[in-house]
Amino acid sequence: MKIEPRVSLIVNGTHVTPRTLEALVAILQEGSQKRAAEMLDISVPVLHRYLKKLEKGVGTPIMKATPIGTELTEEGKQIVMEYMALKSKLKRSNRIVVGGTIITEDLLLWALTNLDRGGTIDLIISDDERNVQDFKAGLMDLVILDDPLYIYDLENVRWDEIGEDRLIHVDRGRHYLKFKYGAQRIGFKHLESKGITYEIKGVTRYLPALIQSPFSFFxxxxxxxxxxxxxxxxxxxxxxxxxxxxxxxxxxxxILRLVKELAKQKIRETRFTKKGKC
Incomplete structure (x- = not known):
């Protein structure tokens, strides 16, 4: 006998079936009704009926047209995040999952080396946007943020300050190359506060490409x-x-022990950074 739990939701009194929820996930991932329909192996008209029926039931738009396809509204994304969180709770093992970026990777590795000697905690290195998305979906238990401004996008989340960092600003003119990692918004908000105009010419994940480019950066x-x-x-x-x-x-x-260990290791890292500047 094969028993498999499935997730459904009640949104504004309307029952949202697993099939409709998977349709929303497909729209979020593909950004196109045509590609989402292909992903689900259904026709576009059938997918459209799913979504329109949902909008009528919940009483609010859950998708919107864009110049390049279709995307979910904030309400649509909220439904998907709740669905993914519930689905992940059914699927996830008992292992703890923590994450950061290349900025905080060493900090996490040091802390886990001291605390997780059995290697039972999973570590994921990505970017803030993806890490926050996965945290909200219940896929991660702890995330170190490069950009503290993300905290304003989160509600009812436990958070602590474990240290501080600084941005280095290389000025090569008004054209900027944005680094995928780090507190980039703080750098650009500083420019705006000074009335400095700028234009972002692209984004890179590779530090040497950032440094060797002809553009300004943080x-x-x-x-x-x-x-x-x-x-x-x-x-x-x-x-x-x-x-x-x-x-x-x-x-x-x-997790609580790891938070304390991260704060301790951040102090050690800060001392190392200051020593390197001497």
């Missing part, structure tokens, strides 16, 4: 220190200081 001082790089900042780094935030769930004692 990069975290801690990352440069770990790479043994010293770059003069056009803006005093003290003006681009920001907090390092960890968001987490409180339902596991191991």
């Amino acid at each position: 990069v975290n001082e801690s990352l440069l220190a770990k790479k043994g790089l010293k770059i003069k900042s056009a803006t005093p780094p003290n003006l681009l200081t920001h907090k390092i935030i960890v968001i987490y769930r409180e339902d596991r004692e191991e």
